[in-house]
Amino acid sequence: MTDKKTEHANTSQLRAIDTRIRSGLIVSCQPVDHGPMDNDQTVVQLAQAALAGGADGVRIEGAMRVAAVRHTAPQALIIGIVKRDLENSPVRISPLREDVMALAKAGADIIAVDATRRPRPVPVLDLIGMINGYGKIAMADCSCAQDAAAAYAAGAAIIGTTLSGYTGGPVPQEPDYTLLRQLAGTYPRVMAEGRFNTPAQCTRARTLGAWAVTVGTAITRTEVVTGWFSQALGVSAELAPEQAGT
Numbered sequence: 001m002t003d004k005k006t007e008h009a010n011t012s013q014l015r016a017i018d019t020r021i022r023s024g025l026i027v028s029c030q031p032v033d034h035g036p037m038d039n040d041q042t043v044v045q046l047a048q049a050a051l052a053g054g055a056d057g058v059r060i061e062g063a064m065r066v067a068a069v070r071h072t073a074p075q076a077l078i079i080g081i082v083k084r085d086l087e088n089s090p091v092r093i094s095p096l097r098e099d100v101m102a103l104a105k106a107g108a109d110i111i112a113v114d115a116t117r118r119p120r121p122v123p124v125l126d127l128i129g130m131i132n133g134y135g136k137i138a139m140a141d142c143s144c145a146q147d148a149a150a151a152y153a154a155g156a157a158i159i160g161t162t163l164s165g166y167t168g169g170p171v172p173q174e175p176d177y178t179l180l181r182q183l184a185g186t187y188p189r190v191m192a193e194g195r196f197n198t199p200a201q202c203t204r205a206r207t208l209g210a211w212a213v214t215v216g217t218a219i220t221r222t223e224v225v226t227g228w229f230s231q232a233l234g235v236s237a238e239l240a241p242e243q244a245g246t
């Protein structure tokens with residue numbers, strides 16, 4: 001599939017963005033809500049640290065934080081989102097026109113929107129049209145192949161697996177490799193995102209054809225990662241006396 005007949009960002013813009021993907025790693029710098037790291041300065045520092053560690057770009061929530069990261073890292077590749085808890089819609093990621101506008105003004109290169117086909121205040125088509133109209137690159141956070149098809153047809157240049165597992169029912173433990181494989185075989189720029197928690201999982205994503213991989217929790221949510229370790233040690237501490245046989 002080519003980008004020719006849809007209204008995606010222009011070809012030179014897409015080529016330019018392709019050259020910025022080297023390691024293929026994007027780090028999402030979204031601390032745990034209301035946690036001790038949930039402040040602008042920490043987000044800027046997380047972004048700086050991620051870029052210093054070899055990330056090709058960062059995913060930042062909130063227009064103010066996008067502007068702050070842009071200020072300290074003028075060359076950084078920034079994916080911007082705004083998260084909201086709306087009363088009448090489960091859609092959380094950049095659901096409003098004002099979100100797109102604020103992210104564009106703040107200096108995001110790529111603006112991501114929830115592209116699920118759930119009840120929402122503004123059609124995905126309109127948001128993607130706005131992003132392209134601002135000369136930015138549109139990324140569609142999808143939950144399934146149908147979301148992706150609609151978003152790509154609407155002009156999203158980057159298709160993400162971001163919302164697979166988050167639209168109902170229990171959240172799986174593993175990334176959705178099946179969806180990733182399917183999307184990567186269909187669209188030119190697929191972002192593997194959602195529960196990619198280890199380097200091996202990221203490598204597998206690239207092997208399956210991901211254009212890039214976004215890692216969030218495993219790098220920037222210290223409370224959650226600490227919980228993985230503390231729970232593992234808690235279980236083994238209980239087992240230890242029996243296993244030791246002393």
Ligand SMILES: CC(=O)N[C@H](C=O)[C@@H](O)[C@H](O)[C@H](O)COP(=O)(O)O
Pocket residue numbers: 028030081093162163166193194195196197214215216217218
């Ligand atoms: C479902 C949803 O709201 N995902 C959000 C999207 O911005 C973030 O909370 C995730 O951290 C991000 O997608 C990266 O994923 P992970 O943290 O699993 O590496």
